[in-house]
Amino acid sequence: MNDQLRYYLARAAARKMDRRAFMGKAAALGVASTAATGLLTSAVQAQGPSRGGHLSIGLQGGESTNSKDPATYASQVPFMYGRITGETLVNINSAGELEGAAAEEWSASADASTWRFKIRSGMQFHNGQPVTAEDVAQSLRRHSNEDSQSGALGIMRGVASITTDGDTLVLQTETPNADLPYLLADYHLIVQPNGGMDDPAGPIMSGPYRWVDDEPGVRHTFERFDGYWNDNVAHFETIEILVINDATARNSALQSGQIQMANRVPPSVAGLLARAPGVEVVSTAGRGHYVFIMHANTAPFDNNHLRLALKLAIDREDMVNRILRGYGSVGNDMPINAAYPLFDDTIPQRTYDPDQARFHYERSGHSGPIDLRTAEGAFPGAVDAAQLFKESAAAAGIDLNIIREPNDGYWSEVWNVKPFSASYWGGRPVQDQMYSTAYLSTADWNDTRFFNPQFDALLLEARGELNLVRRKELYSQMGLMVRDEGGLIAPMFNDFIDAYNGDVTGWVTNPNGEMMNGFAPVLMWSAG
Amino acid sequence: MHPILKLVAQRLALGCLLLLAASVLIFIGTQILPGDVAAAILGQGATEQALANMRADLGLDRPAITRYLEWLFNALQGDFGVALSNGRDIAESIAGRMKNTIFLASVAAVVSVPLSIFLGLLAVRYRDRWPDRLISAVTLTSISLPEFLLGYVIMFVFSVKLGWFNSVSNINDGMSFGEKLGAVALPATVLTLVVLAHMMRMTRAAILNVMQSAYVETAELKGLRRFTIIARHAMPNAIAPIINVVMLNLAYLVVGVVVIEVVFVYPGMGQYLVDHVSKRDVPVVQASGLIFATIYIGLNLLADIISILSNPRLRHPK
Numbered sequence: 001m002n003d004q005l006r007y008y009l010a011r012a013a014a015r016k017m018d019r020r021a022f023m024g025k026a027a028a029l030g031v032a033s034t035a036a037t038g039l040l041t042s043a044v045q046a047q048g049p050s051r052g053g054h055l056s057i058g059l060q061g062g063e064s065t066n067s068k069d070p071a072t073y074a075s076q077v078p079f080m081y082g083r084i085t086g087e088t089l090v091n092i093n094s095a096g097e098l099e100g101a102a103a104e105e106w107s108a109s110a111d112a113s114t115w116r117f118k119i120r121s122g123m124q125f126h127n128g129q130p131v132t133a134e135d136v137a138q139s140l141r142r143h144s145n146e147d148s149q150s151g152a153l154g155i156m157r158g159v160a161s162i163t164t165d166g167d168t169l170v171l172q173t174e175t176p177n178a179d180l181p182y183l184l185a186d187y188h189l190i191v192q193p194n195g196g197m198d199d200p201a202g203p204i205m206s207g208p209y210r211w212v213d214d215e216p217g218v219r220h221t222f223e224r225f226d227g228y229w230n231d232n233v234a235h236f237e238t239i240e241i242l243v244i245n246d247a248t249a250r251n252s253a254l255q256s257g258q259i260q261m262a263n264r265v266p267p268s269v270a271g272l273l274a275r276a277p278g279v280e281v282v283s284t285a286g287r288g289h290y291v292f293i294m295h296a297n298t299a300p301f302d303n304n305h306l307r308l309a310l311k312l313a314i315d316r317e318d319m320v321n322r323i324l325r326g327y328g329s330v331g332n333d334m335p336i337n338a339a340y341p342l343f344d345d346t347i348p349q350r351t352y353d354p355d356q357a358r359f360h361y362e363r364s365g366h367s368g369p370i371d372l373r374t375a376e377g378a379f380p381g382a383v384d385a386a387q388l389f390k391e392s393a394a395a396a397g398i399d400l401n402i403i404r405e406p407n408d409g410y411w412s413e414v415w416n417v418k419p420f421s422a423s424y425w426g427g428r429p430v431q432d433q434m435y436s437t438a439y440l441s442t443a444d445w446n447d448t449r450f451f452n453p454q455f456d457a458l459l460l461e462a463r464g465e466l467n468l469v470r471r472k473e474l475y476s477q478m479g480l481m482v483r484d485e486g487g488l489i490a491p492m493f494n495d496f497i498d499a500y501n502g503d504v505t506g507w508v509t510n511p512n513g514e515m516m517n518g519f520a521p522v523l524m525w526s527a528g
Numbered sequence: 529m530h531p532i533l534k535l536v537a538q539r540l541a542l543g544c545l546l547l548l549a550a551s552v553l554i555f556i557g558t559q560i561l562p563g564d565v566a567a568a569i570l571g572q573g574a575t576e577q578a579l580a581n582m583r584a585d586l587g588l589d590r591p592a593i594t595r596y597l598e599w600l601f602n603a604l605q606g607d608f609g610v611a612l613s614n615g616r617d618i619a620e621s622i623a624g625r626m627k628n629t630i631f632l633a634s635v636a637a638v639v640s641v642p643l644s645i646f647l648g649l650l651a652v653r654y655r656d657r658w659p660d661r662l663i664s665a666v667t668l669t670s671i672s673l674p675e676f677l678l679g680y681v682i683m684f685v686f687s688v689k690l691g692w693f694n695s696v697s698n699i700n701d702g703m704s705f706g707e708k709l710g711a712v713a714l715p716a717t718v719l720t721l722v723v724l725a726h727m728m729r730m731t732r733a734a735i736l737n738v739m740q741s742a743y744v745e746t747a748e749l750k751g752l753r754r755f756t757i758i759a760r761h762a763m764p765n766a767i768a769p770i771i772n773v774v775m776l777n778l779a780y781l782v783v784g785v786v787v788i789e790v791v792f793v794y795p796g797m798g799q800y801l802v803d804h805v806s807k808r809d810v811p812v813v814q815a816s817g818l819i820f821a822t823i824y825i826g827l828n829l830l831a832d833i834i835s836i837l838s839n840p841r842l843r844h845p846k
Contacts, residue, residue: 063803067614149582218795244793252695256687409562444575
């Protein structure tokens with residue numbers, strides 16, 4: 001790097017020169033614009049976060065029916081505004097480790113069935129009222145009591161009692177659970193005054209930003225909360241979320257600089273968008289997966305030969321390339337991939353094998369077409385994926401009959417109702433949670449109707465097992481069971497594809513969810 | 529009673545009956561759709577218990593007829609209630625959205641109605657010559673392209689490339705009138721292009737029809753300028769069909785622009801209604817449906833009255 005460029009870079013990083021002027025100077029010195037952006041980004045990051053400025057985010061996944069009540073959060077916009085204004089007990093950081101949020105520290109009894117969380121002292125709600133252990137306890141109760149309408153009701157089910165002891169929250173689980181803190185990082189479990197029992201959709205939370213304007217389905221604005229305990233986050237003065245459900249409109253707004261960040265870039269245009277000047281497209285390998293689910297207790301899928309035949313008859317590589325355009329990785333018919341802690345990478349990868357598929361299909365004794373239901377809303381590209389599946393299965397002599405269902409009502413009428421359908425899973429922070437959510441015999445969302453007492457016993461054993469080597473071994477056995485006997489066909493794990501422009505910096509890859517697990521607005525800062 | 533007043537009274541009474549029928553149809557429609565508000569809100573993450581809790585909480589466990597009559601009773605007193613999905617006051621939410629929709633529709637109408645009538649007159653004046661062909665070609669092309677494509681093209685040129693306007697047409701109460709006009713410039717342009725052809729072609733056809741009449745020939749023989757004949761003599765007799773098609777397009781501008789709202793992220797009624805239909809939020813769908821039906825019926829009534837007033841034979845019946 002020559003001295004002149006170094007000089008401009010230092011000035012730009014110190015904000016004595018604006019970004020556009022720097023890009024101009026760099027271009028004059030013969031530096032390609034992508035290289036100049038890279039230089040500037042690293043120089044600005046070396047400078048450390050700067051405070052101030054305004055951030056506009058354009059997000060898919062907001063409706064005019066959205067509410068501030070954390071129990072109702074189900075789409076991306078509420079998920080993000082929960083992250084911006086609210087606070088959970090703990091958070092999972094980019095390395096997959098737990099970090100204290102409303103809880104300062106925590107510990108478990110030796111059998112992992114009693115957990116004590118010390119609530120951070122000096123925390124306050126946006127109205128200045130202090131956050132007490134009782135507020136936290138009430139919040140958790142609202143998500144788990146019998147009148148609960150919360151999206152977190154399922155994951156709170158294992159908690160038998162919620163009590164307080166001074167500034168400490170004490171949770172008693174029904175069975176030992178070494179992963180309990182991970183469950184409490186769920187984005188619904190936001191602390192509210194008196195747990196939101198009085199005003200569930202009230203604007204008072206305890207997160208880094210406070211609510212200003214709330215127009216559901218249109219825009220939401222926030223300003224920094226000065227009483228927030230952590231000075232190392234919340235760099236922007238004000239934040240605005242614009243609900244832009246149309247992908248083309250979102251990308252245009254990002255390119256024209258009206259917004260600085262966008263979520264859900266369609267794989268088909270990610271490459272093109274990345275070529276636009278000043279736009280950074282980031283793809284993060286996560287735990288979300290696109291699946292075809294068979295009800296393992298319903299004919300004809302109650303025959304494991306038929307299930308194996310269908311698993312062998314899907315061309316995974318082709319789907320990753322065509323449906324995800326390479327923004328993803330192949331799945332192995334279990335809901336777990338390398339993004340999970342304690343993943344066993346020695347389990348062999350299942351590949352497309354029409355001959356083996358034909359062998360198992362013939363052994364199953366089934367004949368005639370098999371109905372597969374799909375809808376564009378099942379996952380992006382689900383209709384095309386089903387079509388690819390039909391073609392690859394036809395090579396093995398299996399006749400799939402694709403039935404296209406409307407998006408509207410898909411989750412209530414088709415998924416978890418019809419015996420063979422397309423679906424997706426967002427993934428969970430730990431293996432236990434993923435398996436308990438959908439593969440335990442008694443799970444609410446056992447969408448593959450997988451009833452295996454041996455598997456259930458292993459799951460409970462692993463849940464209370466504090467020895468990690470033994471635990472990994474147990475998870476490996478469970479993974480193999482689902483892979484070889486379950487009703488899940490998991491051809492691909494999708495990446496999250498987000499984008500931001502050169503006005504902001506500080507992106508950190510976080511495999512737990514899109515937009516740095518929702519923390520991008522709180523953790524990134526203005527590039528000046 | 530004056531025959532026109534009598535007609536208006538008759539039409540208004542009929543309109544009220546139609547509204548009642550519409551509300552019944554909308555209610556039945558939302559009941560036929562699969563799933564209910566609880567299933568729609570909780571989505572893929574619903575548990576049986578959470579569903580049952582929510583249904584009981586929202587009163588969805590009661591019979592449909594009870595819920596309809598209760599809604600009707602309150603609505604007749606002007607109380608639309610609160611949205612099932614997020615507990616917001618419906619009248620208040622709709623008022624804000626409706627204001628935005630009317631604003632965008634008005635801007636588009638103020639530009640498109642005079643423009644299309646003028647273009648129609650011009651097309652008659654230069655019938656079968658190049659101005660007529662050009663006007664027809666341009667307006668027919670713009671109506672043939674899907675709205676969202678027109679939107680994307682205009683957005684790409686004027687926002688991404690030239691940077692003249694924002695691609696996101698978000699407006700809020702903190703903006704001045706000028707800023708709001710700037711914000712809706714692109715969607716209003718697209719809407720203008722979409723409705724132009726229909727009104728322009730109707731103006732052209734209606735006037736050409738009248739141009740065959742003997743009195744137009746008389747005007748020509750008197751030596752009047754051709755454009756004066758068209759505008760002063762032919763146009764008043766062609767006003768009825770033109771008003772009808774103008775009103776249809778105005779109604780379209782109010783009730784049918786959801787695609788444009790999505791593309792330009794405009795906070796109008798269309799997106800609001802679609803969101804609530806997909807959540808099966810019956811009270812909101814009912815209220816929005818009634819408002820849309822009122823606008824449709826009202827504009828059609830207005831079109832009829834204007835046609836009658838423009839025709840002396842109907843204005844002064846024997």
